[in-house]
Amino acid sequence: xxxxxxxxxxxxxxxxxxxxxxxxxxxxxxxxxxxxxxxxxxxxxxxxxxxxxxxxxxxxxxxxxxxxxxxxxxxxxxxxxxxxxxxxxxxxxxxxxxxxxxxxxxxxxxxxxxxxxxxxxxxxxxxxxxxxxxxxxxxxxxxxxxxxxxxxxxxxxxxxxxxxxxxxxxxxxxxxxxxxxxxxxxxxxxxxxxxxxxxxxxxxxxxxxxxxxxxxxxxxxxxxxxxxxxxxxxxxxxxxxxxxxxxxxxxxxxxxxxxxxxxxxxxxxxxxxxxxxxxxxxxxxxxxxxxxxxxxxxxxxxxxxxxxxxxxxxxxxxxxxxxxxxxxxxxxxxxxxxxxxxxxxxxxxxxxxxxxxxxxxxxxxxxxxxxxxxxxxxxxxxxxxxxxxxxxxxxxxxxxxxxxxxxxxxxxxxxxxxxxxxxxxxxxxxxxxxxxxxxxxxxxxxxxxxxxxxxxxxxxxxxxxxxxxxxxxxxxxxxxxxxxxxxxxx
RNA sequence: CGGGGCAUGGCGCAGCCCGGCUAGCGCACCUGCUUUGGGAGCAGGGGGUCGCAGGUUCGAAUCCUGCUGCCCCGACCA
Numbered sequence: 001x002x003x004x005x006x007x008x009x010x011x012x013x014x015x016x017x018x019x020x021x022x023x024x025x026x027x028x029x030x031x032x033x034x035x036x037x038x039x040x041x042x043x044x045x046x047x048x049x050x051x052x053x054x055x056x057x058x059x060x061x062x063x064x065x066x067x068x069x070x071x072x073x074x075x076x077x078x079x080x081x082x083x084x085x086x087x088x089x090x091x092x093x094x095x096x097x098x099x100x101x102x103x104x105x106x107x108x109x110x111x112x113x114x115x116x117x118x119x120x121x122x123x124x125x126x127x128x129x130x131x132x133x134x135x136x137x138x139x140x141x142x143x144x145x146x147x148x149x150x151x152x153x154x155x156x157x158x159x160x161x162x163x164x165x166x167x168x169x170x171x172x173x174x175x176x177x178x179x180x181x182x183x184x185x186x187x188x189x190x191x192x193x194x195x196x197x198x199x200x201x202x203x204x205x206x207x208x209x210x211x212x213x214x215x216x217x218x219x220x221x222x223x224x225x226x227x228x229x230x231x232x233x234x235x236x237x238x239x240x241x242x243x244x245x246x247x248x249x250x251x252x253x254x255x256x257x258x259x260x261x262x263x264x265x266x267x268x269x270x271x272x273x274x275x276x277x278x279x280x281x282x283x284x285x286x287x288x289x290x291x292x293x294x295x296x297x298x299x300x301x302x303x304x305x306x307x308x309x310x311x312x313x314x315x316x317x318x319x320x321x322x323x324x325x326x327x328x329x330x331x332x333x334x335x336x337x338x339x340x341x342x343x344x345x346x347x348x349x350x351x352x353x354x355x356x357x358x359x360x361x362x363x364x365x366x367x368x369x370x371x372x373x374x375x376x377x378x379x380x381x382x383x384x385x386x387x388x389x390x391x392x393x394x395x396x397x398x399x400x401x402x403x404x405x406x407x408x409x410x411x412x413x414x415x416x417x418x419x420x421x422x423x424x425x426x427x428x429x430x431x432x433x434x435x436x437x438x439x440x441x442x443x444x445x446x447x448x449x450x451x452x453x454x455x456x457x458x459x460x461x462x463x464x465x466x467x468x469x470x471x472x473x474x475x476x477x478x479x480x481x482x483x484x485x486x487x488x489x490x
Numbered sequence: 491c492g493g494g495g496c497a498u499g500g501c502g503c504a505g506c507c508c509g510g511c512u513a514g515c516g517c518a519c520c521u522g523c524u525u526u527g528g529g530a531g532c533a534g535g536g537g538g539u540c541g542c543a544g545g546u547u548c549g550a551a552u553c554c555u556g557c558u559g560c561c562c563c564g565a566c567c568a
Contacts, residue, residue: 004502004517032560087566123568156567157491164567237568274568307527314526346528353528364527374527490568 005354007288012232013160019282020161023291023355026278033159033166040355041278043299045169048277049149051201051296052171055193061145061173066127068151069118074126078251081125084218088155090120090166120153125219125244125270128174129252136176136266139258143186144176162279163236163490170274176266178256180245183267184222187243190271191224194239202277203294203407204228204284205414206238207436207485209461214445217270221245227460227485229414230283233434235460235487238280241271279490284410285379291356292378294406295399300336302328302395303352307345307364314341317363324361324373324391331392333399353378358402359395379405420483424474427486431457436487440480442473451475457486 005022006014021027025041037045053063069092075082096112121127128146136144149171159165173190177183191208198204206226216223220242228238249255249265258264285292295301304324306317321337328335336357338348345362352360362374373391376383379402386394417435421427430437441447441459452458461484468482 028560152568154567157565158562158567168568170568240568272568276568305527309526341526344526344528344530346526346530348529349527350529362527366527 005288005290008231015288016279016283017161019286019291020279025282025291026161028161031166033156035161035165037169037275040299044281044293044297045275045278047297047299048197048201049171052193052197052273053147053149055197056147056171056173059145059189059193061147061175063149064146065148065150066124066131068121070121070124070127072117072119074130075119077126078219078247080247081219081251085122085154089122090153090155092118092120121150122152122154123270123272124148124150124152124172125174125248126252129248129254129268132174132176132266133252133254136254136256138256139178142176142178142256142266143182145173145186146175147171147173160279162275162282164276168275170272172270172272175269176249176254177269178258178264178267180267183245183269184243187222187224187241187269187271190269191226191239191241194241194271194273195226197273198226198228198238198277198280199407201294201296202281202284203296203403203410204238204280205407205411207461207463208465209463209485211240211461212445212448212459212484214448215458217242219244219247220270221247224464225461227436227487228280228284229417229436229487230280230490231413232283233417233488235436235485235489236276236280236283237460237489238277239271239273242269244268244270285406286356289381290354292406293356293358295358295403298356298358299334300352300355300357301334301399302336302359302361303348303357304335304337304361304363305345305348305352306337306339307362309365313365316368317365320363320368324363324388327392328395331396333392333395349376358399377402379409421474422471427457427474428455431455431486431488434488436460436485438483439474439486440471440482441484442476442478442480444476447473447475447478451486456488458489460485460487460489 005018008015023040024038026035026037029036093114094108094112095114096109097106098109100107132144135141151167151169153167156164156166175186177186195206195208198206206228208224208226211223211225217240222243224241226238228236230236246265246267248268254266255263256266281297282291285294304321306314306321308314308317318337318339321339325335325337338352349360356378358378360376367373371388372385373388374383375386377398414436419430419435419437421430421437421439427437427439448459463482463485471480471483472478473480
């Protein structure tokens with residue numbers, strides 16, 4: 001077991017924090033609730049961004065950037081939207097500081113009060129729809145398919161690195177369409193994009209569905225979501241895609257002339273994923289030896305550790321290491337040769353293992369003689385001595401295998417922790433053990449709220465895949481059209 | 491905002507109850523030598539005035555008052 005790492009069993013949340021901080025992903029900053037994302041963590045986020053950005057562009061979207069500040073009045077234009085976010089907004093009220101008259105430090109200059117306060121964006125629907133009004137006149141201007149990479153601020157009471165921070169990084173797509181159907185298709189398409197990203201890149205199996213009215217995004221008509229199951233049995237919302245109907249178009253008067261020369265309101269969607277995905281990544285694959293990063297997202301896929309006893313050997317082994325590095329890079333593998341002379345091999349083994357590098361190669365004098373290299377996999381911790389020939393092909397296949405294995409492990413875990421429950425007694429018992437619970441619900445917000453009050457479980461989603469089965473609500477016994485997924489959530 | 495806890499080198503802590511010489515330990519850091527196939531050993535060394543502001547006292551990390559910050563649990567949330 002790794003030094004100074006709590007185990008998942010002893011203290012899951014401490015284990016999570018240990019991994020994030022000790023693997024150098026992020027740390028708490030001097031600013032309450034705000035984190036510093038460190039280079040290694042940011043490198044993983046950049047890889048996520050890169051993959052997502054390409055998927056967005058492949059589906060016809062373009063990037064743009066809107067202001068960090070939103071005039072307060074914009075917020076009140078969409079009633080349910082303001083209600084959803086009002087309690088967690090940072091507000092800018094002044095624009096100048098001055099020296100304290102009593103000589104100590106600096107104070108807000110009360111004479112420099114803003115005419116209208118500015119809200120630090122918790123999400124950008126309002127400023128974007130206010131802007132879209134001027135961009136859209138005709139059906140020829142539609143669809144408008146735009147994404148923004150940005151930071152947003154939500155003044156949370158309690159924060160946790162990546163999972164919930166006062167400021168976080170994300171992308172938010174905001175699209176405008178001429179028909180209801182087209183907007184719904186867009187929202188559903190982006191949900192599929194998110195699910196594909198989660199599964200293909202993050203090796204994170206997700207359920208797809210829609211939210212109940214209670215859990216719906218403030219201002220949305222329908223909220224689609226992907227949900228993943230973490231190793232402690234709690235659910236994590238990994239991404240959302242909203243069909244906004246004409247709510248924002250009406251609030252911000254965004255109308256267009258149709259082919260039939262009729263003035264109509266635009267149909268909207270918005271969709272986003274955030275640095276929270278980093279938290280999902282950690283909690284899905286990592287173990288008591290540290291972080292595990294899937295090969296497709298790993299900033300370093302293969303690390304080479306030289307073994308030597310003297311300067312002569314150091315040189316020979318590093319030369320070989322550089323040669324291997326070149327070979328691997330030629331087929332697109334990201335490689336680091338750890339030629340630091342200041343740390344011992346054992347130290348390096350543990351360090352890279354803790355940082356979750358998928359594959360480690362160790363080369364020593366023995367290997368130079370035999371034409372071999374020692375390979376160690378992070379996912380299984382297995383070691384094997386490989387012959388050098390075709391090493392790049394062997395590693396390409398190995399990385400693919402590791403990616404698949406991580407997904408399969410996560411999927412097996414989810415399967416083993418997914419249950420069907422038909423009675424209230426069973427439900428109460430199972431919810432304590434964690435996992436996804438498929439159960440019948442009568443479809444009312446009241447019942448959902450009562451279940452939440454009594455068990456802390458929420459409806460994570462109403463599935464949109466698989467066969468539907470009628471039944472009776474576990475709480476009220478009333479008729480139910482289909483099972484929904486309950487869990488305790490982050 | 492309700493309940494609990496903590497503030498002492500970069501990190502983790504001891505000392506406080508019962509005030510008293512130069513504030514101590516582990517890790518990390520620096521130098522040297524020996525080491526290097528799973529977190530090296532030895533020797534030497536640098537770094538803190540004890541969250542802030544008052545008070546009590548000959549004397550305060552230690553006692554008293556006020557303030558501030560942080561962490562954990564709850565309600566809220568991507």
